[in-house]
Amino acid sequence: MTRAWRMVAHTHGGPNVIVREDFDPGLPGEGEVLIVQEAIGLNFIDTYYRSGLYPAPLPVALGSEGAGHIAAVGPGVTGLAIGDKVACASGLGAYATHRIVPADKVVIVPEGVSTSDAAAMMLKGMTACYLAEDMVALAPGEVALVHAAAGGVGSILIPWLRDKGVVVIAHSGSAEKAAKVDADHSLHVPFDDLATCLRDLTGGRGVDVVYDGVGKDSWAASLASLKRRGMLISYGNASGAVQPISLLDLSRNGSLFVTRPTLADYIVTAQELARTADRLFDRMQRGIVKSAIGQRFALSDAEQAHRALEARETTGATILIP
Known part of the structure; x- marks a missing residue:
C-alpha cells in the first residue's frame, strides 16, 4: 500500500497548528471499510475542532467528509465491495490519504457524480437537505432569509429552496459575493440595516424562516427579520x-421559535443517512444543485485553506486533494 499520511493538530490554535504526519491506517475491522481518498471537503466545522471550540481529544485528526474508492472490506460488511466509489461525512480523520470508517456511515456515489463533487457536497449538501426538508415545512410563496449565501451551505440551500417555490432573500458578506448569488433578492447590507431592508421587501411582515450559519454577528439581525411566530x-x-x-427576547419579538440543529442528529441510522444522501444525489443528478467548487488546495496546504476560509476569501465549496 502507498504510504499513508494525514494532517492533524497536536494542540488547539490557529491554522499554523496543522501539521503533516505519516501513519499506518491498518486493516478494517468488523463492520468497517478502508477508503483510499481522492478528494476531501473543507468545512467551517473543521476550524471549530482545530481551535478547540468543539471538544475532541488531542491530537485532532481533522476533517469529516471525503470521497474515494474502497481498498479493503472488513468482516461482516455487506453491500459494499473493493473498488466501489463511496463517500463519507461522519466522524473525524478525513484530512488523510487513507481512512477507515464504519460501513454504515458510507454511501455509494452514483454514476454521473465524481468523487470531487461528492467530497464537496456530502456534509454541506446533506446539511442543506435537512435544513430545507426536515426542519420546517415551507410552502411555495413563503419567504426565507439565507445568510452566508455564497458560502458552501448557502450556495446549495438557495437553489434547493427555490426549487420548492420558496422566495429566497440572500445575504452575503460582500457586494462581490452578493452579485454571484442567484436568489429572488441578493443583498449585501450591514447587519444593523438588514431587518429594515427585509421589512421593506416583505411589506413590513418579515420572513417566515431565517437560515443562519454566521452565528454571533448576525443573531440580532436574524431575530429582528422574522415575522410573528417565525423560526x-x-x-x-x-x-x-x-x-x-433570554427566552423573553423571543416573546417580545413576536413569539419566535429558535432551534440549533446539527446534521448528526438527522443521519443517526443507516436508513436516515441513505435517505438524506439519496435526496442530495437526486438533486445533483437533476442539476438542481451543483457542487460549485470555488477553490482546490493540496491536502498538504490545509493551513492555507483554513486561513482563506476564516478570512471569508472562499466562494462556494472548497476541496483538498491528497
Missing part, C-alpha cells in the same frame, strides 16, 4: 458562538 434556524458559528439568550 430562526441557527446551524453554524462562522463569526463565533451565539451568546446566551
Whole structure:
C-alpha cells in the first residue's frame, strides 16, 4: 500500500497548528471499510475542532467528509465491495490519504457524480437537505432569509429552496459575493440595516424562516427579520458562538421559535443517512444543485485553506486533494 499520511493538530490554535504526519491506517475491522481518498471537503466545522471550540481529544485528526474508492472490506460488511466509489461525512480523520470508517456511515456515489463533487457536497449538501426538508415545512410563496449565501451551505440551500417555490432573500458578506448569488433578492447590507431592508421587501411582515450559519454577528439581525411566530434556524458559528439568550427576547419579538440543529442528529441510522444522501444525489443528478467548487488546495496546504476560509476569501465549496 502507498504510504499513508494525514494532517492533524497536536494542540488547539490557529491554522499554523496543522501539521503533516505519516501513519499506518491498518486493516478494517468488523463492520468497517478502508477508503483510499481522492478528494476531501473543507468545512467551517473543521476550524471549530482545530481551535478547540468543539471538544475532541488531542491530537485532532481533522476533517469529516471525503470521497474515494474502497481498498479493503472488513468482516461482516455487506453491500459494499473493493473498488466501489463511496463517500463519507461522519466522524473525524478525513484530512488523510487513507481512512477507515464504519460501513454504515458510507454511501455509494452514483454514476454521473465524481468523487470531487461528492467530497464537496456530502456534509454541506446533506446539511442543506435537512435544513430545507426536515426542519420546517415551507410552502411555495413563503419567504426565507439565507445568510452566508455564497458560502458552501448557502450556495446549495438557495437553489434547493427555490426549487420548492420558496422566495429566497440572500445575504452575503460582500457586494462581490452578493452579485454571484442567484436568489429572488441578493443583498449585501450591514447587519444593523438588514431587518429594515427585509421589512421593506416583505411589506413590513418579515420572513417566515431565517437560515443562519454566521452565528454571533448576525443573531440580532436574524431575530429582528422574522415575522410573528417565525423560526430562526441557527446551524453554524462562522463569526463565533451565539451568546446566551433570554427566552423573553423571543416573546417580545413576536413569539419566535429558535432551534440549533446539527446534521448528526438527522443521519443517526443507516436508513436516515441513505435517505438524506439519496435526496442530495437526486438533486445533483437533476442539476438542481451543483457542487460549485470555488477553490482546490493540496491536502498538504490545509493551513492555507483554513486561513482563506476564516478570512471569508472562499466562494462556494472548497476541496483538498491528497
